[in-house]
Amino acid sequence: MPELPEVETIRRDLLSRVVGRAFSRVRVLPGAERIVRWPSPAEFARTLPGRRIEDVSRRGKYLLFRLSDGRYLIVHLRMTGAILHRPKDAPDDPYLRICFSLDDSSELRYTDVRKLGSVWLVEEPEAIVGKLGPDALEGVTPQTLRSLIEGRSASIKAVLMDQRALAGLGNIYSEEALFLAGIHPRRLAKSLAVGELRRLGEAIREVLLEAMGHRGSSFRDYVDAEGREGQHQRHVKVYRRTGEPCYGCGTPIERIKVSGRSTHFCPRCQR
DNA sequence: CTTATTCCCTGATTGC
DNA sequence: TGCAATCAGGGAATAA
Numbered sequence A: 001m002p003e004l005p006e007v008e009t010i011r012r013d014l015l016s017r018v019v020g021r022a023f024s025r026v027r028v029l030p031g032a033e034r035i036v037r038w039p040s041p042a043e044f045a046r047t048l049p050g051r052r053i054e055d056v057s058r059r060g061k062y063l064l065f066r067l068s069d070g071r072y073l074i075v076h077l078r079m080t081g082a083i084l085h086r087p088k089d090a091p092d093d094p095y096l097r098i099c100f101s102l103d104d105s106s107e108l109r110y111t112d113v114r115k116l117g118s119v120w121l122v123e124e125p126e127a128i129v130g131k132l133g134p135d136a137l138e139g140v141t142p143q144t145l146r147s148l149i150e151g152r153s154a155s156i157k158a159v160l161m162d163q164r165a166l167a168g169l170g171n172i173y174s175e176e177a178l179f180l181a182g183i184h185p186r187r188l189a190k191s192l193a194v195g196e197l198r199r200l201g202e203a204i205r206e207v208l209l210e211a212m213g214h215r216g217s218s219f220r221d222y223v224d225a226e227g228r229e230g231q232h233q234r235h236v237k238v239y240r241r242t243g244e245p246c247y248g249c250g251t252p253i254e255r256i257k258v259s260g261r262s263t264h265f266c267p268r269c270q271r
Numbered sequence B: 001c002t003t004a005t006t007c008c009c010t011g012a013t014t015g016c
Numbered sequence C: 001t002g003c004a005a006t007c008a009g010g011g012a013a014t015a016a
Helices: A004-018 A040-045 A142-148 A155-162 A172-182 A194-213
Strands: A023-028 A036-038 A053-059 A062-067 A070-078 A080-085 A096-102 A105-111 A118-122 A254-258 A261-265
Touching: A004 A053, A004 A062, A004 A105, A004 A194, A023 A040, A036 A040, A036 A172, A040 A118, A070 A080, A070 A261, A142 A155, A142 A194, A155 A172, A155 A261, A172 A194
Parallel strands: A036 A118
Antiparallel strands: A023 A096, A053 A062, A062 A070, A070 A118, A080 A105, A096 A105, A254 A261
């Protein structure tokens, strides 16, 4: 499940590998048409060849390729998407959905078991990422956190996962940040005190930086641009640790539902 | 404006 | 052991 640390790991991998390269051929494989959200799959595949990749950036969980004609190729991996950079004669990758051939005999291969991911080719990236809140890796001050929770009656976990409030956190890292800050995921967001908001902001930053240091978490499908797994799944404190002892106090980690998502927490350390 | 629910999609896991 | 039901979950769409 690529969240901010996984997408950022891929971005950094791709920077050195594809910036300066041009697309030579683009194929949307049969059955994968739905992944191409804009324009039509045929126009998408026809327009990209000849365009050079000038930069790779990230907003929340979105990857943005700035192209030489000023347009942007935008990719969202959702649950099971991956972007692999391979030599063109490398063995086939399973679940290949879109193949971007580059002008140096390499390929960007978009693979996606469940076909839930999305790609766009647009002139104006704000049309896609404009609704996102501030990036979770930057600008998470107590003041911004306070502005996020104002006028909302949702739980703090729901707010952290709301990409229009804060962009980049999903289930894994919102749970980990709340554990680190000692905050119960069902707490009403607006009930948090200033000190708790400050701790939460620090926890978000710490969790994301540590996960990026481990090149992301590979619980199921996530791999980086070279097809390698991350290591942070070995370091999570609560995510998918139902029944296992809390590293802080030994109490078994519990699993509950919060705003429709399974949620893990320590009932003793997070009140 | 808000929050809650459904849907997408298929491999892995669970339950009988 | 076998097979069907359930689960996983980001975000869009829809309902309330």
